[in-house]
Amino acid sequence: MMTGLIRRLGMLMALVLAIPAQAAPLAAQHVTITTLSTMLADHGIGEWGYAALVEVDGHRLLFDTGAHADVVLRNAQTLGIDLASVEDVVISHDHNDHTGGLIALRRAMMAKNPRALSHLHVATGIAETRFDAAGAADTDFAALEQAYRATGGVVIEHASAAQLAPGVWFSGPVARTHDERNFPDDVFVRQAGGLVVDPVAEDASLVIATADGTVILTGCGHAGIMNIADAAQAIDGDARLLAVVGGLHLFAKPDAVLAATAVRLKGLRYLLAAHCTGIEATWRLRGLLGLDRHSAVVAAVGSRFVWGGTGAGAGIEPGRIAG
Numbered sequence: 380m381m382t383g384l385i386r387r388l389g390m391l392m393a394l395v396l397a398i399p400a401q402a403a404p405l406a407a408q409h410v411t412i413t414t415l416s417t418m419l420a421d422h423g424i425g426e427w428g429y430a431a432l433v434e435v436d437g438h439r440l441l442f443d444t445g446a447h448a449d450v451v452l453r454n455a456q457t458l459g460i461d462l463a464s465v466e467d468v469v470i471s472h473d474h475n476d477h478t479g480g481l482i483a484l485r486r487a488m489m490a491k492n493p494r495a496l497s498h499l500h501v502a503t504g505i506a507e508t509r510f511d512a513a514g515a516a517d518t519d520f521a522a523l524e525q526a527y528r529a530t531g532g533v534v535i536e537h538a539s540a541a542q543l544a545p546g547v548w549f550s551g552p553v554a555r556t557h558d559e560r561n562f563p564d565d566v567f568v569r570q571a572g573g574l575v576v577d578p579v580a581e582d583a584s585l586v587i588a589t590a591d592g593t594v595i596l597t598g599c600g601h602a603g604i605m606n607i608a609d610a611a612q613a614i615d616g617d618a619r620l621l622a623v624v625g626g627l628h629l630f631a632k633p634d635a636v637l638a639a640t641a642v643r644l645k646g647l648r649y650l651l652a653a654h655c656t657g658i659e660a661t662w663r664l665r666g667l668l669g670l671d672r673h674s675a676v677v678a679a680v681g682s683r684f685v686w687g688g689t690g691a692g693a694g695i696e697p698g699r700i701a702g
């Protein structure tokens with residue numbers, strides 16, 4: 380009888396031990412997003428393009444790579460940022476104002492660390508051939524992928540949302556529920572009936588969950604920020620938007636679209652609007668969202684969004700020109 384009791388106690392102990400002590404935290408504790416390529420520059424070089432360094436609880440990744448081969452490289456040097464310890468690169472979509480620095484950055488950094496920028500995350504569809512109105516080939520991500528693989532880099536294609544680090548997700552392709560049509564009308568893809576305007580179906584964002592709400596990082600926002608906000612909410616289950624950082628491609632949009640956008644983004648606390656968001660659009664959104672010069676800012680090279688825990692350390696460090 381005693382033996383049976385001990386056996387049962389032993390089984391109970393084994394059961395207790397089988398339950399994980401503590402699941403890994405889902406939400407990010409500390410977030411820093413530093414602008415490395417955008418139109419405006421305090422330090423370094425401005426360009427029509429986008430790139431940012433994302434640092435979340437010790438994980439670092441490069442989001443987009445700017446337009447010119449050397450701009451992110453030079454801006455990182457100017458800002459004193461070492462990209463050689465960054466292993467993951469995310470490319471939001473195939474436009475060359477986001478892919479231009481990829482190969483030069485990989486080559487420069489792998490000379491210091493072979494694993495630097497060695498893993499490239501993209502969404503399914505990015506390698507589809509695009510054409511101009513005359514039917515000539517436009518951007519060609521397949522060729523870029525080939526050059527990247529030739530350096531020993533690994534390409535990871537995501538068909539749906541994927542967690543890259545605790546609390547950090549790559550959205551994968553974003554469903555277009557809202558008809559935002561937030562993409563150029565002079566780039567085409569080939570379908571059975573001929574050329575149609577390219578919806579940039581692969582356009583993907585980063586979604587970072589925090590205790591104060593979601594942080595969205597978007598390259599050009601071609602999926603539309605309303606759709607991206609919906610996708611982010613589906614990923615982390617949080618309706619609260621803490622920050623939107625990056626390019627929203629709203630520069631040519633009429634006031635009615637900006638008003639509708641503000642309705643969807645209601646409650647947003649920080650907007651670090653870079654690249655193709657547009658100066659006027661940022662100004663309008665600031666007013667419509669009830670934000671101010673400290674919480675809705677046009678990004679410059681070197682400007683940052685920082686979140687360091689509930690109620691502390693959150694905010695935009697705009698730099699001089701936009702401050």
Ligand SMILES: [Zn+2]
Nearest residue numbers: 472474599601
């Ligand atoms: Zn684009």
Ligand SMILES: [Zn+2]
Nearest residue numbers: 476598599655
């Ligand atoms: Zn762009």
